Amino acid sequence: MPRKPIEITEKIEYLSILDENANVDAKLEPKLDNATLKKMYRFMLLGRRTDERMLKMQRTGRLGTFPQASGHEAVSIGSVSAIEKTDWHIPAYRELAGMLYRGWSLEKIILYWNGYEEGAVPPEGVNDLPYCVPVASQLLHAAGVGMAMNIKGDKKVALTYFGDGSSSEGDFHEALNFASVFKAPVVFVCQNNQYAISVPLSKQMNCKTLAQRAVAYGMPGIKVDGNDVLAMYVATKEAVDRAKAGGGPTLVEGLTYRFTPHTTADDPKRYRSEDESKEWFGKEPLTRFAKYLQNKGVVTAKELEEMEAEVDAEIRAGIERSETLSKSEELMNPLAMFDYLYGEETEHLKAQKEELKQYLEHKKKGKKQQNHTAHAAGSAK
Amino acid sequence: MAGTKEMNMAKAINLALHEALERDENVVVMGEDVGYDEGVFRITEGLVQKYGEKRVIDTPLAEAGIMGTAIGMSIYGLRPVCEIQFSDFANYAFNQMESHAARFRNRTRGQIKTPLVMRMPSGGGIRALEHHSESREATWAHVPGLKVVMPSGPRSARALLHSAIQDDDAVVFYEPKSLYRLFKEEVPDEIETFPIGKAQVVKEGKDLTVVSFGASFRVALDAVETLEEDQDVSIELIDLLSISPMDHATICKSVEKTGRLVVVHEGPRNLGIAAEIIARVNENAFLSLEAPVKRVTGYDVPMPYFSKEQFFLPDADKVALACMETIKF
Ligand SMILES: Cc1ncc(C[n+]2csc(CCOP(=O)(O)OP(=O)(O)O)c2C)c(N)n1
Numbered sequence: 001m002p003r004k005p006i007e008i009t010e011k012i013e014y015l016s017i018l019d020e021n022a023n024v025d026a027k028l029e030p031k032l033d034n035a036t037l038k039k040m041y042r043f044m045l046l047g048r049r050t051d052e053r054m055l056k057m058q059r060t061g062r063l064g065t066f067p068q069a070s071g072h073e074a075v076s077i078g079s080v081s082a083i084e085k086t087d088w089h090i091p092a093y094r095e096l097a098g099m100l101y102r103g104w105s106l107e108k109i110i111l112y113w114n115g116y117e118e119g120a121v122p123p124e125g126v127n128d129l130p131y132c133v134p135v136a137s138q139l140l141h142a143a144g145v146g147m148a149m150n151i152k153g154d155k156k157v158a159l160t161y162f163g164d165g166s167s168s169e170g171d172f173h174e175a176l177n178f179a180s181v182f183k184a185p186v187v188f189v190c191q192n193n194q195y196a197i198s199v200p201l202s203k204q205m206n207c208k209t210l211a212q213r214a215v216a217y218g219m220p221g222i223k224v225d226g227n228d229v230l231a232m233y234v235a236t237k238e239a240v241d242r243a244k245a246g247g248g249p250t251l252v253e254g255l256t257y258r259f260t261p262h263t264t265a266d267d268p269k270r271y272r273s274e275d276e277s278k279e280w281f282g283k284e285p286l287t288r289f290a291k292y293l294q295n296k297g298v299v300t301a302k303e304l305e306e307m308e309a310e311v312d313a314e315i316r317a318g319i320e321r322s323e324t325l326s327k328s329e330e331l332m333n334p335l336a337m338f339d340y341l342y343g344e345e346t347e348h349l350k351a352q353k354e355e356l357k358q359y360l361e362h363k364k365k366g367k368k369q370q371n372h373t374a375h376a377a378g379s380a381k
Numbered sequence: 382m383a384g385t386k387e388m389n390m391a392k393a394i395n396l397a398l399h400e401a402l403e404r405d406e407n408v409v410v411m412g413e414d415v416g417y418d419e420g421v422f423r424i425t426e427g428l429v430q431k432y433g434e435k436r437v438i439d440t441p442l443a444e445a446g447i448m449g450t451a452i453g454m455s456i457y458g459l460r461p462v463c464e465i466q467f468s469d470f471a472n473y474a475f476n477q478m479e480s481h482a483a484r485f486r487n488r489t490r491g492q493i494k495t496p497l498v499m500r501m502p503s504g505g506g507i508r509a510l511e512h513h514s515e516s517r518e519a520t521w522a523h524v525p526g527l528k529v530v531m532p533s534g535p536r537s538a539r540a541l542l543h544s545a546i547q548d549d550d551a552v553v554f555y556e557p558k559s560l561y562r563l564f565k566e567e568v569p570d571e572i573e574t575f576p577i578g579k580a581q582v583v584k585e586g587k588d589l590t591v592v593s594f595g596a597s598f599r600v601a602l603d604a605v606e607t608l609e610e611d612q613d614v615s616i617e618l619i620d621l622l623s624i625s626p627m628d629h630a631t632i633c634k635s636v637e638k639t640g641r642l643v644v645v646h647e648g649p650r651n652l653g654i655a656a657e658i659i660a661r662v663n664e665n666a667f668l669s670l671e672a673p674v675k676r677v678t679g680y681d682v683p684m685p686y687f688s689k690e691q692f693f694l695p696d697a698d699k700v701a702l703a704c705m706e707t708i709k710f
Pocket of ligand 1 (some may be wrong): 164193413
């Protein structure tokens with residue numbers, strides 16, 4: 001009588017539809033039309049190629065340090081393709097493919113990683129927030145957006161992302177709890193690439209799966225092959241439909257792997273074995289999806305080649321636009337740092353803006369008079 | 382006399398950690414990626430290999446968790462030396478530090494102490510992305526019960542870190558990340574400590590006192606050297622080193638001699654460290670002042686993304702201008 005088991009009814013499922021050899025489970029396969037399937041692949045490809053080009057730019061000093069996204073395309077595209085434009089997309093920083101899908105231009109993405117605030121301005125026509133660097137903090141914003149949807153009576157959903165390591169932050173737990181308590185229409189998608197920089201998930205948590213954390217907060221959780229874009233789509237779509245029908249939030253864990261270092265500033269050989277990496281590179285998300293599309297007759301090999309050429313041209317054009325923009329007077333203007341802090345101009349900031357303006361003019365004059373101060377300027381770097 | 386070795390600041394901090402782990406079995410090092418990755422700036426190089434995973438701990442990704450458990454460990458008798466990957470993320474740990482690390486001693490009338498160190502890279506100048514470049518030392522210095530120090534090079538880093546680890550109170554140890562590998566300096570073979578709460582007069586002078594700390598100290602030094610070469614001026618330069626407690630006595634003594642003061646720091650101006658220095662000079666040496674005090678600081682905006690960070694940061698020209706205006710006043 002005093003001690004008996006309590007039934008915890010939630011069970012955690014694992015979902016895989018398209019395996020690494022492009023075998024598909026016909027019973028689970030989503031019914032997506034050819035145009036949608038093609039679009040999904042195109043944005044996965046655009047994300048991958050952009051990431052690769054950005055790495056080259058970074059290596060040659062044309063871009064700052066950035067977290068690479070290669071390997072994360074299926075988690076990002078499989079989930080983002082399950083929401084509407086009017087829904088909300090609240091990324092972390094590995095959702096490059098999904099952001100492009102939502103309409104973020106290439107030049108914005110490049111500007112952001114090149115140190116221009118203009119790269120954080122969301123595109124028109126969608127409800128997106130910019131990249132979020134302090135990990136897990138964005139999850140609470142998503143919960144709040146979902147709570148607001150309920151208050152306003154809107155049938156929409158907020159889709160948000162985080163990394164496996166980020167699930168150790170208090171913000172993650174608070175976000176899941178708030179969303180669940182208030183039945184907020186939120187889908188929390190974990191980009192489980194198994195490492196937080198160097199720390200493996202086994203050192204982050206003592207649970208079997210990340211998805212099971214959903215149980216503690218009273219929401220459904222599912223673990224998905226995160227290199228399988230179809231499975232990611234199906235799991236997210238179910239969660240989105242449930243959320244819009246008033247069923248509250250869901251936790252979706254997409255299991256994948258970083259094909260790259262954490263950012264362009266570290267060396268994964270310190271913490272990942274080559275065998276492990278090789279095994280996971282073999283599960284890469286684009287190859288199997290391309291095969292699937294060909295097997296299904298959605299695209300031909302030739303069309304895929306053409307798509308690649310198109311995508312590369314698009315990226316080249318985007319890079320060019322970003323480089324032109326970054327040389328424009330507007331984006332080069334340092335005085336803009338004072339312009340957007342508050343809704344109205346304050347006297348205090350106005351004075352600081354004037355101070356910097358005068359200093360810049362003074363420097364310009366100094367340069368003209370060849371009153372060189374290279375020695376002095378060199379030290380502040 | 383014992384010898385010295387030349388090294389950069391990253392190496393000097395690493396050396397202090399090795400020495401501290403070696404000499405005191407209660408010292409533990411913990412933080413995100415401090416183990417086999419050896420820290421994102423390689424400050425914890427060789428530690429886990431030598432002292433093992435029990436004392437060099439890769440923690441889960443949670444700053445409140447790191448500092449909160451460090452408080453527990455320190456109460457139990459350990460001396461945790463925690464790394465917050467970037468000072469910007471210490472915000473997550475603010476509550477633990479403000480509500481607990483800063484208060485246990487006071488609340489328990491001296492019985493319970495929290496001898497811990499929160500090390501963290503800070504400041505701009507390395508083209509990092511957003512949330513990786515702020516200088517919020519004033520925020521931490523505003524908390525009664527916390528000590529806040531910031532070295533300006535290899536020697537002061539190694540000495541101050543030893544002082545911080547040996548201190549029985551919680552110390553926030555700022556590491557100006559742009560200095561990690563900027564230059565080398567002679568560091569004594571013997572362990573030395575710098576007293577927390579003491580500034581250093583690095584160079585004596587007659588016409589003006591310049592006070593700075595951290596990365597800005599190097600900028601100020603540069604400006605002072607250039608000015609003394611190019612102009613007929615003599616400037617006294619003070620490295621604050623300890624932000625809280627603050628050694629205003631050394632500053633006031635200098636101002637009594639020079640009659641003029643310029644303060645340089647990278648953090649925002651509003652309620653910043655310079656404001657506190659100036660207030661204390663007003664309280665203690667007002668009648669010695671012969672010119673209004675100037676401050677060269679970051680502006681009261683978030684650090685701009687890196688394409689424009691150089692406009693935000695104090696540079697040697699800005700400092701030189703302020704110095705000459707003050708001298709000529
Ligand atoms: C609050 C906070 N602490 C530390 C960092 C530094 N940092 C950036 S990414 C990262 C690891 C994140 O790992 P994970 O959540 O697994 O995501 P991944 O980067 O692997 O996609 C860390 C520690 C940060 N950005 N925010």
